[in-house]
Amino acid sequence: MTTRLPSTGAPDRAVTPGTTCRSDEVVVIHRLFRRLFAEAPALVRGVAPDDTSHAKRVAKHLHGIIALLHVHHRTEDEYFWDVMTDRAPACGLHVELMRRQHGAVSDRLDVADALVDRWAYRADAPTAARIAAELDEVDRLLLEHLADEEREAFPVLDAILSDAEWDDIHKHAQRHKPPMPIFVLLGLMIDSVPESERAAWVAKELPAPIRVAYRTVGRRQYERAIARVRAIGRGAAGASGVVPAMA
Known part of the structure; x- marks a missing residue:
């Protein structure tokens, strides 16, 4: 965890106390990404060498979540950082940090994505590692x-x-074609909400x-x-300390 950055000392302008907490909507997405990428290494380690059928299923899942995170970060890059620079110039160091972190994550994602392409058709142990x-x-x-x-940028964005x-921003995000089946993505989202909050979240956020469609058709698809992604990876996931959260 990085330490809290000081402001640049530049005066803020057009910053007023926020009356909404719309960044909470993004926190829900963050919760999903925390869960997906916490379990991703265990999914790879759970594929037996030479099991190309399972490797291809895991590879498809990984390509989907990597693309999803790229889209999320590009949306933030487009809508957040320039407006923070313009309206809250004292937060310049925070904006610089956000851009730098996005770049570092993006570089690692691209490396992993390229390796996944190779591994999907060979399921070899060295590439999996x-x-x-x-x-x-x-x-x-x-x-x-x-x-x-969440600590440094979201309170400012709410203001x-x-x-x-x-x-x-929400409409822009909806224009992107989901990089995985919509019911699978919806199921991942729902299951990332704490169980104690899940029913209320579904009732509030889903028309x-x-x-009805998810309950009657979508949940089974998800x-x-x-189950196909986790076909023979449950034991490995448990051994690595990652709880199989979506089974």
Whole structure:
């Protein structure tokens, strides 16, 4: 964890006390990424050497979550950092840190993604070990970055962004084609919400038709997809200390 940065000393302008906590919506996404990348190395280590069928399923999952994180960070890059620089110049060091951390995570993701392509068709142990090590580092960097972002950037963004601007960001994010099946992504999202909060979150955030579709069709699709990814990886995940959270 990095230590809290001091401000640049430049005067703030157009910063007023926030009346919304719209960054809480992003925290839900962060919770999903924490979970996905915490378990990703164990999924790779759980594939037996030469089991290319299982490797391809895990590879497809990894490509999906890597693409999802890239899209999330590009959206933040487009909508957050320039407006912070303009409206809260005293936060210049925080913006610099966010950009630097995004770059570091992106570089590691690209390395892992390229290795996954090679490994999917060979399921060889040396490449699997390299992928798992890269994903371990992504997890470490991501945990540091998300904590820094939530502590240093989100209170400022809540103060300087209007509800209309938050709505624009949300609409922009929805325009991207999901890099994995929508019910699988929705299931991952729902299961990343603490169980004690899950029913209330679903009722608040999901329109009734989507709730019905997920309950009648989507949940089974999600569970089958996750079971296929975890086909022979449960023991390895448990041995590594990562609880199989979505089984």
